Amino acid sequence: MRLLWTALAVLIGAEICYPLTAGWVRAGLVIATVLLGGAMSIGHAALTRGGRAGLALVAVAVGGGLLVEAVGVATGFPFGRYGYTHALGPTVLGVPVVVPVAWAWMAWPAWLAAGVLTTRRRWRVPVAGFGLAAWDLFLDPQMVAAGYWAWTGRAGVPVTNYLGWLGVSLLMMAVLALAVPSTVDRRADAPMLALYLWTYYSSVLAHAVFLDLPASALWGGIAMGAVAVPVSVKLVR
Numbered sequence: 001m002r003l004l005w006t007a008l009a010v011l012i013g014a015e016i017c018y019p020l021t022a023g024w025v026r027a028g029l030v031i032a033t034v035l036l037g038g039a040m041s042i043g044h045a046a047l048t049r050g051g052r053a054g055l056a057l058v059a060v061a062v063g064g065g066l067l068v069e070a071v072g073v074a075t076g077f078p079f080g081r082y083g084y085t086h087a088l089g090p091t092v093l094g095v096p097v098v099v100p101v102a103w104a105w106m107a108w109p110a111w112l113a114a115g116v117l118t119t120r121r122r123w124r125v126p127v128a129g130f131g132l133a134a135w136d137l138f139l140d141p142q143m144v145a146a147g148y149w150a151w152t153g154r155a156g157v158p159v160t161n162y163l164g165w166l167g168v169s170l171l172m173m174a175v176l177a178l179a180v181p182s183t184v185d186r187r188a189d190a191p192m193l194a195l196y197l198w199t200y201y202s203s204v205l206a207h208a209v210f211l212d213l214p215a216s217a218l219w220g221g222i223a224m225g226a227v228a229v230p231v232s233v234k235l236v237r
Contacts, residue, residue, distance in 0.1 A: 106135050
C-alpha cells in the first residue's frame, strides 16, 4: 500500500502543476497522470481483489473504453460528433491510447466509493455509474478548453455527451459488478478513495479559480459531489 500512496502523491503533484504549465509540457502531464492513475487502479484491483479483478478492470474499462470511443469517433454515437487532436500521443482507431486508460483510472475509484455508500449490488451499480459519469462534467470542459479534442460544429460540450457517458458508465459498472467481488475494505481501499475525493475537491477548486471554468466547477461540483460529499462524511464519521 505504501507504493500506492507514493504514486498518489506523485499524481497529485503532477495535477497541481497542470494549471501552471502550457503546451507540450501540459499535454505531457496529462498523459503521465492518466497512465499513473490507470496503473494505480488496475494494480490496486489486482492486489486487493485478485488477478481476475485486475484483468476484469482492464477488459471492461480499458477494452470497453477503447471500443466505445472508437465507435464514438467513427459514428458520433453515443456521445455526439467529436474528434481528437494529436496532442495526447499515439492513437488506435482514432483514439489516443491514454483515453481508454482514463476510463479505468476513474472507474475503479468510483466503484469503491459507491461501496462506501452501499454494498447492495443493485444500488452500487447506479451509484458507481453516476459517480464515474459525473467526473466528465469536469473532464470534458477542461480537455476541450485545452484543445485535446473538439466537438463538430460547436465550441462547447453537448448534452448528448453527458448522457452518453452516463449510459456507458452504468453499463461498465453493471459488467464490472459481475466480475469483481463486492467486498468493502476501507483500510485497503483508502488510497483509491483518497484519489476519488482528491479528484473531486481539486477539480472544483481548479475549475473555479485556476482554469477559468466556473460553469463546470458548479455543475461538476453538484453532480460528482452527490457521491463524493456523502462518501467524505461517512469516512469522517
